[in-house]
Amino acid sequence: MKTLNLIVNRREVSVAIDPKTPLLDVLRNELDLASPRFGCGEEQCGACRVKVGSHLMYACTTTVGEVQDAVTTVEGLGTLETPHPLQQAFMDLNAGQCGYCLSGILVTASALLNANPAPSRSDVMAALDAHLCRCGAHNRIINAILKAAEDS
Ligand code: FES
Ligand code: FES
Missing domain, CATH: 3.10.20.30 (Beta-grasp domain)
Structure with missing residues (x-):
């Protein structure tokens, strides 16, 4: 101890x-x-x-x-009152189902956008390589990250 x-x-x-x-x-x-x-x-x-x-x-x-x-x-990253652009985009696009995978994905996505504020779809897919989503919400998750990049 x-x-x-x-x-x-x-x-x-x-x-x-x-x-x-x-x-x-x-x-x-x-x-x-x-x-x-x-x-x-x-x-x-x-x-x-x-x-x-x-x-x-x-x-x-x-x-x-x-x-x-x-x-x-x-x-x-943000709160319900003042969400991070990623959190807002995930809410706007209902990007996720059970949500179990989303915390890790949001952290990875924030690191991606810090390093590369205008990622391509393939950049996002590569960044998410370490993440599993058992609900199969991948497309909406990728779309939300791209939306957050556009909105930021
Ligand atoms: S719980 Fe850490 S990678 Fe799965
Ligand atoms: S939204 Fe359920 S595991 Fe990804």
Whole structure:
């Protein structure tokens, strides 16, 4: 057990925890951030993806002790009152069904748009390669990301 200081969604937090604990467990169980989700636990689905600094990380396999930079989850992108353009576009196009995959996808999409504000359809598809959507909502998800790029 160790006290770790983290920056999560621009907020400084301290957690007393085993540094080998998965970052996903810390976000969900210690910090009450429900957006990053457990899907496979093996870097195969992308449901847990968050940003650490500017890097996309799998929170299921990254231990909290490894985190050396600020963490961003969907909660750090926008709110219902002031949604991020991606969140607005996903709502406008109903891009998703159960929503289980969407948090990781939104985090990846925000990293994509930061690096490439005008991506092509194939750029978006390549960026989403690490994400599974069991509902088959891929087309609407891609359309929403392209819409957000246009609207930003
Ligand atoms: S839960 Fe982390 S990639 Fe699937
Ligand atoms: S919307 Fe259900 S898993 Fe993608």
